[in-house]
Amino acid sequence: MSAHASHAPNRSGLWDYLTTVDHKKIAILYLIAGGIFFLAGGLEALLIRLQLMYPEIEFVGAKTFNELITMHGTTMIFLAVMPIIFALMNAIVPLQIGARDVAFPFVNALGFWLFFFGGVLLNTSWFLGGAPDAGWTSYTTLALNQYSGRGVDFYVLGLQIAGLGTLIGGINFLVTIINMRAPGMTFMRMPMFTWASFITSGLILFAFPAITVGLVLLMFDRLFGGNFFNPDAGGNVVIWEHLFWIFGHPEVYILILPAFGIISEVVSTFSRKRLFGYSSMVFATALIGFLGFMVWAHHMFTTGLGAIANTLFGLATMLIAVPTGIKIFNWLLTMWGGQIRFPTANLFAVGFIPTFTIGGMTGVMLAVPPADYQYHDSYFVVAHFHYVIVGGLVFGLFSGLYYWWPKMFGKMLNETIGKWNFWTFFIGFHLTFFPQHFLGLMGMPRRVFTYLKDQNLDMGNFISTIGAFGMTIGTILFLINVVVAAKSSKRAPADPWDGRSLEWAIPSPPPEYNFVQTPLVRGLDALWVEKMAGNKGMTPAEPIGDIHMPSPSFLPFLMSLGLFVAGYGFIYHNYVVVVIGVLATFACMFTRSVKDDPGYHIHEDELEEKGVKA
Amino acid sequence: MKGWQQYWRQFSLFALLALVLTGCGKDELSALKPSGPVAAMQFDLMKLSSAIMIGVFIVVMTIFTYVLIRYRKRPGQQGIPKQVEGNHALEILWTVIPFLLLIIMAIPTVTTGFALHKEYPKEEAVQVKVTAHQFWWEFEYPDLGVATAQDLVLPVGKKIQFVLSASDVKHAFWIPALGGKIDTNPGQENKMWLQADKAGIYYGKCAELCGASHALMDFKVEVMEQADFDTWVANMKGVQAKEPVTATSPLAAEGQQIFDKSCLGCHAVAGKGGKMGPNLTNFADRERVAGIKAHTPENIAEWLKDPQKIKPGNKMPNLNLDDTQVKALVEYMETLSVSEKK
Numbered sequence A: 001m002s003a004h005a006s007h008a009p010n011r012s013g014l015w016d017y018l019t020t021v022d023h024k025k026i027a028i029l030y031l032i033a034g035g036i037f038f039l040a041g042g043l044e045a046l047l048i049r050l051q052l053m054y055p056e057i058e059f060v061g062a063k064t065f066n067e068l069i070t071m072h073g074t075t076m077i078f079l080a081v082m083p084i085i086f087a088l089m090n091a092i093v094p095l096q097i098g099a100r101d102v103a104f105p106f107v108n109a110l111g112f113w114l115f116f117f118g119g120v121l122l123n124t125s126w127f128l129g130g131a132p133d134a135g136w137t138s139y140t141t142l143a144l145n146q147y148s149g150r151g152v153d154f155y156v157l158g159l160q161i162a163g164l165g166t167l168i169g170g171i172n173f174l175v176t177i178i179n180m181r182a183p184g185m186t187f188m189r190m191p192m193f194t195w196a197s198f199i200t201s202g203l204i205l206f207a208f209p210a211i212t213v214g215l216v217l218l219m220f221d222r223l224f225g226g227n228f229f230n231p232d233a234g235g236n237v238v239i240w241e242h243l244f245w246i247f248g249h250p251e252v253y254i255l256i257l258p259a260f261g262i263i264s265e266v267v268s269t270f271s272r273k274r275l276f277g278y279s280s281m282v283f284a285t286a287l288i289g290f291l292g293f294m295v296w297a298h299h300m301f302t303t304g305l306g307a308i309a310n311t312l313f314g315l316a317t318m319l320i321a322v323p324t325g326i327k328i329f330n331w332l333l334t335m336w337g338g339q340i341r342f343p344t345a346n347l348f349a350v351g352f353i354p355t356f357t358i359g360g361m362t363g364v365m366l367a368v369p370p371a372d373y374q375y376h377d378s379y380f381v382v383a384h385f386h387y388v389i390v391g392g393l394v395f396g397l398f399s400g401l402y403y404w405w406p407k408m409f410g411k412m413l414n415e416t417i418g419k420w421n422f423w424t425f426f427i428g429f430h431l432t433f434f435p436q437h438f439l440g441l442m443g444m445p446r447r448v449f450t451y452l453k454d455q456n457l458d459m460g461n462f463i464s465t466i467g468a469f470g471m472t473i474g475t476i477l478f479l480i481n482v483v484v485a486a487k488s489s490k491r492a493p494a495d496p497w498d499g500r501s502l503e504w505a506i507p508s509p510p511p512e513y514n515f516v517q518t519p520l521v522r523g524l525d526a527l528w529v530e531k532m533a534g535n536k537g538m539t540p541a542e543p544i545g546d547i548h549m550p551s552p553s554f555l556p557f558l559m560s561l562g563l564f565v566a567g568y569g570f571i572y573h574n575y576v577v578v579v580i581g582v583l584a585t586f587a588c589m590f591t592r593s594v595k596d597d598p599g600y601h602i603h604e605d606e607l608e609e610k611g612v613k614a
Numbered sequence B: 001m002k003g004w005q006q007y008w009r010q011f012s013l014f015a016l017l018a019l020v021l022t023g024c025g026k027d028e029l030s031a032l033k034p035s036g037p038v039a040a041m042q043f044d045l046m047k048l049s050s051a052i053m054i055g056v057f058i059v060v061m062t063i064f065t066y067v068l069i070r071y072r073k074r075p076g077q078q079g080i081p082k083q084v085e086g087n088h089a090l091e092i093l094w095t096v097i098p099f100l101l102l103i104i105m106a107i108p109t110v111t112t113g114f115a116l117h118k119e120y121p122k123e124e125a126v127q128v129k130v131t132a133h134q135f136w137w138e139f140e141y142p143d144l145g146v147a148t149a150q151d152l153v154l155p156v157g158k159k160i161q162f163v164l165s166a167s168d169v170k171h172a173f174w175i176p177a178l179g180g181k182i183d184t185n186p187g188q189e190n191k192m193w194l195q196a197d198k199a200g201i202y203y204g205k206c207a208e209l210c211g212a213s214h215a216l217m218d219f220k221v222e223v224m225e226q227a228d229f230d231t232w233v234a235n236m237k238g239v240q241a242k243e244p245v246t247a248t249s250p251l252a253a254e255g256q257q258i259f260d261k262s263c264l265g266c267h268a269v270a271g272k273g274g275k276m277g278p279n280l281t282n283f284a285d286r287e288r289v290a291g292i293k294a295h296t297p298e299n300i301a302e303w304l305k306d307p308q309k310i311k312p313g314n315k316m317p318n319l320n321l322d323d324t325q326v327k328a329l330v331e332y333m334e335t336l337s338v339s340e341k342k
């Protein structure tokens, strides 16, 4: 065998996707898996809201309700929006920095499969005797054996496996963005979405180890009687809260920063203006990331940390309002003086601004500890965090999907359906969550499966449930739109929106090697700079030549499958199964280490368009 | 009066109006209808912070609306808009102004924060020890030598110093109309003080997910005049010192027999009985059955027949009582009163 095989392996269909290491296909995998989990989480939300439509009704009952809220929260955060963010990062970041690939394509695939199998493991709990029911925060002692069933074991192992995937995914993006930028793409010329992905990946690197440690301790408590969190045996219940929130608070910024990045791209493109205050945007993003680590205890104001700790954490939390405010005003000023168009992508971006502002405002209100003693664990908080994660993040993701869909799949999403999608979702959203602010202040605690008749809570809850139907319709319209786009035979142009950054310089969908020739970047908004200079495309930074590609591999799938199997072994205390699963994973790692796999080359004369087939 | 204070007034008025329009909830329950100094301080902070935030929101929305109308792309529009890099003056402006607003909020945050965390010794406040259980509340008055469950009895206008903990999982103790809220951590003690300025009944809640019946872990706060409170304490003490109330009718006597046999292991009455379940010494005076149901014989009977149906997951077993036993028990339990009123 020569050192380099010279032909691209011919693989197709399912097998292709099971073995791919191409970041664009991995993006599609993330999108499909995240989409499915999003639907599951949405269905759970709808059932929750139906149970709360009227006071004192029996619809799903107390135990199932607790399983529903737990799985809804866990699924939405870890298994729905995280992967959709990773989908967009995978699809777009390498293109935006002019790279042929991510730094570690194999690891990228491994990250996806770990996430996927972790998520599947968690969700099988529904069919294997009951889902976790201690809330997505799984506070001890409720989450210990004495008080909750096997469901929490699924939570512990599912999240551990999925979290590993997220962690290595984040590391991959850090390295990619540091090392793989095209010539001329300095840090201060990177598009905002890439910047946001970069900082988000940094947060992942520091935040996920905290939850990993927490989950290991909880696993020891549950499986081996570790007593870390059991007060009857000298354990401490508050430590879990700290570990959880040292991860959990940055997690919120891991989620929202990419959305900020998307909004920056979309608002600027559809105003036909460069982003106002680019460098202050970068600075604000980094500052939010940093402060995000300093404020976790604001989730614990009522835990009893004392006046000094509460006050300091409260004031630190308020500070985040300053960089966030900078961002809002910069977006407004980006639109100022522009020529604003309103395709669906921009409708979601524009709808994001007031909605997220409200979420930010209630966030500052929550940062006042003495007032938080009233808000905490009430529906006010439910309203607040949905304004941030749905009004901010999900709006941002919809915006990004409408914006980049043509680039990812080579098909345009339908604008008429898109507008219906936006309006039903937007109105449904506010109807659902606005009344919840008042429900909370009027004395409704969160995570309650019912409320009593004589407490004036009926009206708000009823409106809220009606709104949830609006959001459901919006989501269904999006699915219809996807089907319509897939069926249409019209191909999307390379640059449908008059874009500004590098991803619009190559065909839609991009060929597997992305750029035939690595582009030379000559300023912020690299493609726009060339357009203004009257050039048809990017100036290449290298001559045309053979392109080296990594070979596909089935190992990431098998490695993750091994851990998946080991997970069940732990849950059912069957250590033979654990050993088999872990050995399978190690065997794959060993194979990967000793097998020489130099990849292959695409020859110069083969360089026609090789799009990803969606 | 300085100008900006005037503005706050207007904003808070506006905010209040908005709240009134949507209804502020029930007096006994709503954090928007404070009935004591703690809730009032907290409400003031809510008004201040929401006023500032609504002000910010109005500014953002004004610019937002103007921009969207003024700069939407018109048909036939030519040319490319000016590419503006930024504007240092503006960027500094919207960094500094929020900063100043935060300082305005920070000052009362600090002062109120410390005021709420003061601890009052027994000379200045009634001490109450709260223990949360799945899914009921236990209240002890260590200095007065009495204990009750589900219904918390307090004197009006006095500071109450709570010391709180939990026996099983984490719960949170919340009386919105009097002030919120603190977690009850198993294995640790937390402190909080409250005060009620008006006599009456208030609703309390458990605010931390604690298992299946978390939603049903309500309790009642009965706030009475000092004199009535003193009588209540004296009566409780009197009853707790003696043997359980002797039954007043043959049916009640029958009930008491069943009770002594099947219930006393977990529930204390007067000076005697277990602590697994709520203390029932003043059961007949309670507002609610199990913290949630109206206090009627039918509801008591329903509870006795199947406690799991009313509060799923609670620790009281089904005693498989037949209808006559239930009837006798209800009759007996309705004699467990310490007040002359009932």
Ligand code: HEM
Pocket: A042, A045, A046, A048, A049, A069, A070, A072, A073, A074, A076, A077, A081, A134, A135, A136, A137, A382, A386, A389, A390, A393, A394, A432, A445, A446, A447, A448, A468, A471, A472
């Ligand atoms: C269809 C849209 C949605 C509806 C109607 C909805 C509704 C709800 C409801 C009613 C709760 C329970 C509140 C309680 O009693 O504590 C809840 C909890 C939660 N939701 Fe959503 N939600 C939606 C979307 C989302 C999304 C997209 C996310 C995240 C990206 C999310 C994250 C959460 C979290 C983290 C919790 C807390 C779960 C817990 O307390 O353990 N939700 N949601």
Ligand SMILES: [Cu+2]
Pocket: B132, B133, B135, B170, B171, B172, B206, B207, B208, B209, B210, B214, B217
């Ligand atoms: Cu509770």
